[in-house]
Amino acid sequence: MSKSQSLLKATIGYELAPFTAKEFELRVERARAAMTRQGLDAVVVTSKANIEYLAGLETQFAWNTPSRPWYFVLPRTLPPVAIIPEIGATNWLSTSWCQNVKTWPSPRPDDEGITILKDYLTDIRGSFGKVGFEIGPESRIGMPVSDLFRLKSLIGSKIVDCTMLMAELRAVKSPAEIQRIRHICKIAGRTFEELPAMVSIGDSEKDICRMFAASLLLNGADKAPYTSIASGPDGYQSIIMGPTDRRIKRGDILILDTGAEYGGYFCDFDRNYSFGRPSETIVHIYDALWRATEAGIEAARPGNTAAEVFHAQAKVLTDAGIDVGNVGRFGHGLGKLITEYPSNAPSDHTVLRPGMVLTIEPSAMFGGNCIMAHEEDLVITDDVADLLTPRAGREITVID
Amino acid sequence: MSKSQSLLKATIGYELAPFTAKEFELRVERARAAMTRQGLDAVVVTSKANIEYLAGLETQFAWNTPSRPWYFVLPRTLPPVAIIPEIGATNWLSTSWCQNVKTWPSPRPDDEGITILKDYLTDIRGSFGKVGFEIGPESRIGMPVSDLFRLKSLIGSKIVDCTMLMAELRAVKSPAEIQRIRHICKIAGRTFEELPAMVSIGDSEKDICRMFAASLLLNGADKAPYTSIASGPDGYQSIIMGPTDRRIKRGDILILDTGAEYGGYFCDFDRNYSFGRPSETIVHIYDALWRATEAGIEAARPGNTAAEVFHAQAKVLTDAGIDVGNVGRFGHGLGKLITEYPSNAPSDHTVLRPGMVLTIEPSAMFGGNCIMAHEEDLVITDDVADLLTPRAGREITVID
Numbered sequence: 001m002s003k004s005q006s007l008l009k010a011t012i013g014y015e016l017a018p019f020t021a022k023e024f025e026l027r028v029e030r031a032r033a034a035m036t037r038q039g040l041d042a043v044v045v046t047s048k049a050n051i052e053y054l055a056g057l058e059t060q061f062a063w064n065t066p067s068r069p070w071y072f073v074l075p076r077t078l079p080p081v082a083i084i085p086e087i088g089a090t091n092w093l094s095t096s097w098c099q100n101v102k103t104w105p106s107p108r109p110d111d112e113g114i115t116i117l118k119d120y121l122t123d124i125r126g127s128f129g130k131v132g133f134e135i136g137p138e139s140r141i142g143m144p145v146s147d148l149f150r151l152k153s154l155i156g157s158k159i160v161d162c163t164m165l166m167a168e169l170r171a172v173k174s175p176a177e178i179q180r181i182r183h184i185c186k187i188a189g190r191t192f193e194e195l196p197a198m199v200s201i202g203d204s205e206k207d208i209c210r211m212f213a214a215s216l217l218l219n220g221a222d223k224a225p226y227t228s229i230a231s232g233p234d235g236y237q238s239i240i241m242g243p244t245d246r247r248i249k250r251g252d253i254l255i256l257d258t259g260a261e262y263g264g265y266f267c268d269f270d271r272n273y274s275f276g277r278p279s280e281t282i283v284h285i286y287d288a289l290w291r292a293t294e295a296g297i298e299a300a301r302p303g304n305t306a307a308e309v310f311h312a313q314a315k316v317l318t319d320a321g322i323d324v325g326n327v328g329r330f331g332h333g334l335g336k337l338i339t340e341y342p343s344n345a346p347s348d349h350t351v352l353r354p355g356m357v358l359t360i361e362p363s364a365m366f367g368g369n370c371i372m373a374h375e376e377d378l379v380i381t382d383d384v385a386d387l388l389t390p391r392a393g394r395e396i397t398v399i400d
Numbered sequence: 401m402s403k404s405q406s407l408l409k410a411t412i413g414y415e416l417a418p419f420t421a422k423e424f425e426l427r428v429e430r431a432r433a434a435m436t437r438q439g440l441d442a443v444v445v446t447s448k449a450n451i452e453y454l455a456g457l458e459t460q461f462a463w464n465t466p467s468r469p470w471y472f473v474l475p476r477t478l479p480p481v482a483i484i485p486e487i488g489a490t491n492w493l494s495t496s497w498c499q500n501v502k503t504w505p506s507p508r509p510d511d512e513g514i515t516i517l518k519d520y521l522t523d524i525r526g527s528f529g530k531v532g533f534e535i536g537p538e539s540r541i542g543m544p545v546s547d548l549f550r551l552k553s554l555i556g557s558k559i560v561d562c563t564m565l566m567a568e569l570r571a572v573k574s575p576a577e578i579q580r581i582r583h584i585c586k587i588a589g590r591t592f593e594e595l596p597a598m599v600s601i602g603d604s605e606k607d608i609c610r611m612f613a614a615s616l617l618l619n620g621a622d623k624a625p626y627t628s629i630a631s632g633p634d635g636y637q638s639i640i641m642g643p644t645d646r647r648i649k650r651g652d653i654l655i656l657d658t659g660a661e662y663g664g665y666f667c668d669f670d671r672n673y674s675f676g677r678p679s680e681t682i683v684h685i686y687d688a689l690w691r692a693t694e695a696g697i698e699a700a701r702p703g704n705t706a707a708e709v710f711h712a713q714a715k716v717l718t719d720a721g722i723d724v725g726n727v728g729r730f731g732h733g734l735g736k737l738i739t740e741y742p743s744n745a746p747s748d749h750t751v752l753r754p755g756m757v758l759t760i761e762p763s764a765m766f767g768g769n770c771i772m773a774h775e776e777d778l779v780i781t782d783d784v785a786d787l788l789t790p791r792a793g794r795e796i797t798v799i800d
């Protein structure tokens with residue numbers, strides 16, 4: 001047995017059941033109800049999050065190469081259709097509940113599915129004369145914009161935004177979705193716990209990230225796309241960058257943050273480590289952030305707003321005389337994207353509802369140019385939130 | 401020393417030097433010359449590939465969350481500027497050569513950098529009155545489309561495509577870029593070699609992918625976003641899907657394909673494995689594909705077209721009475737994307753030039769619904785191509 005194999009045998013070692021047909025029926029039903037409320041004849045989705053959410057497709061290919069766009073059209077009343085490159089047909093048919101597939105031989109630069117899409121949108125045109133595409137805030141469309149312009153001139157219907165419609169649908173998670181987020185949080189939690197035994201003074205940030213990501217996979221994650229790291233003497237200066245070639249020294253504070261994926265759902269949380277005994281400043285900042293996180297968890301209740309979750313966290317920091325971080329928010333929605341609607345920010349008055357999954361993520365500025373962040377993931381329930389991550393230690397973890 | 405640590409110590413264990421300032425000067429100079437030829441006052445890039453290519457930014461954050469767009473504006477004559485969320489300033493300033501940065505406190509849904517972008521584009525408006533955005537074939541823009549529409553109505557300049565301009569620039573690689581692709585090909589080659597010792601009959605496709613991706617990282621890859629797998633008795637039916645929960649049985653043929661990343665550059669190649677002795681059909685198909693790959697490598701010379709590289713491969717298969725695969729092409733450009741311009745397809749008459757990096761990727765249909773693919777990566781030189789991947793075995797690798 002090889003070394004990798006012996007490592008693998010130590011993994012969580014089980015897979016969750018696939019989503020049921022009923023799960024997708026409910027999603028489609030809710031999507032269609034929203035389309036009726038907002039006056040849309042159809043939505044055309046092209047992004048990983050929304051195609052997976054509505055159609056159940058599982059693929060790496062579509063999201064790793066921009067050569068060929070993939071379209072899923074869900075009309076308000078008529079049958080849905082996948083309009084995809086011929087190379088993807090087997091993949092689509094064997095993973096999606098939707099068996100109505102139209103293909104074209106791609107790459108075909110002068111018509112990457114646009115004629116098929118135009119014909120179908122013309123066929124299903126309804127009384128509203130409006131079709132939703134992912135063009136609004138926080139969206140990234142999964143097709144060339146010039147093809148969207150072209151389509152706009154070819155179809156009678158008006159192209160409007162469906163980003164918020166989809167974000168609202170996805171914001172309240174089903175029990176099966178929550179189970180997946182809980183699973184990946186558990187995997188990442190175990191990996192964070194193992195980290196002190198993996199890293200040593202002298203390791204580079206890059207090598208620590210490689211070991212961390214490899215361990216996430218060997219603990220059962222499907223993908224570990226986001227593993228940011230920062231380190232520095234008595235504090236670090238960014239919570240979103242790295243890895244760099246910098247090697248860890250005694251006295252360093254290190255943060256690792258991860259968005260890892262299982263079954264199409266992400267965790268997003270971080271942990272801080274001190275190489276050797278932390279300074280009084282670090283102890284003070286860590287303590288305030290830990291308490292700010294507690295306050296955020298406590299505030300994350302149905303009926304409260306995302307802004308109130310921000311203010312609850314910020315109050316703990318300002319009461320301790322600490323500047324809030326320059327991140328613009330103290331947590332956000334989480335699910336099929338590492339960051340999704342809503343934002344725990346002063347301007348976001350979204351009312352929290354049971355089933356919403358949020359990160360609680362206070363950050364603090366100190367020592368001139370240092371920042372520290374804490375982060376946990378939770379699900380809103382009828383009462384106090386249900387924590388999905390193993391809670392960070394009351395004191396910073398020391399690696400010696 | 402932990403198990404992960406002992407694995408890590410077996411890695412390639414070195415990093416390539418960062419790109420020089422001169423490398424970026426040359427890229428900017430070539431970009432500006434292309435802008436002059438095509439009549440553009442500026443390009444505004446938003447995608448990972450093009451921001452990294454022009455500005456040298458290194459970040460995971462920008463590409464893993466759609467909440468905040470990042471813009472890099474390169475005018476034809478005036479100074480470039482990064483227009484980015486405040487949270488990204490430290491990351492930008494410590495990795496990019498461009499130290500001219502304008503930020504806004506994001507998330508700010510009603511103005512995610514659009515006013516700053518509008519002001520700058522107005523300031524630098526030149527005689528052409530045209531600004532390039534990534535809106536053309538094979539592009540994915542890194543901003544909400546509604547913001548592009550809004551910008552269009554706010555600036556006097558016309559918005560045109562710069563996808564092909566950027567693709568053409570990136571197609572011919574510098575020695576330092578080729579070095580990175582060679583490095584990641586070496587890492588993946590080593591990982592493919594180690595695979596037979598890692599996997600066993602009874603392992604699931606999902607667990608094989610996890611081990612494979614973890615090993616890529618522990619061998620020195622920065623990321624392993626694409627690890628597709630397919631398996632089946634005496635052949636598999638897709639070269640782009642998986643992993644599934646399917647467990648490997650004796651008699652299976654398995655393919656693993658990977659786009660792994662080092663220093664912002666990808667490899668893209670695959671290997672086939674037979675669990676137990678392969679059937680005569682498999683031996684026959686493998687042999688033809690191996691020879692088709694040889695023919696593709698041989699045809700990949702300066703002056704030949706991408707279409708000719710396709711036909712050279714296809715001829716070997718049709719001469720052997722084998723149907724060509726339904727992929728639409730037999731390889732493609734490779735570099736900052738797993739698939740980039742050009743396509744080795746009958747319709748693509750791009751003339752090959754020294755410095756272009758291509759995959760050679762013949763595929764064959766057989767047995768009704770089975771497909772098999774081979775793939776290698778190479779760089780076009782003045783004469784015969786320089787292979788970047790360790791060549792696949794002359795016969796299929798048997799795992800027993």
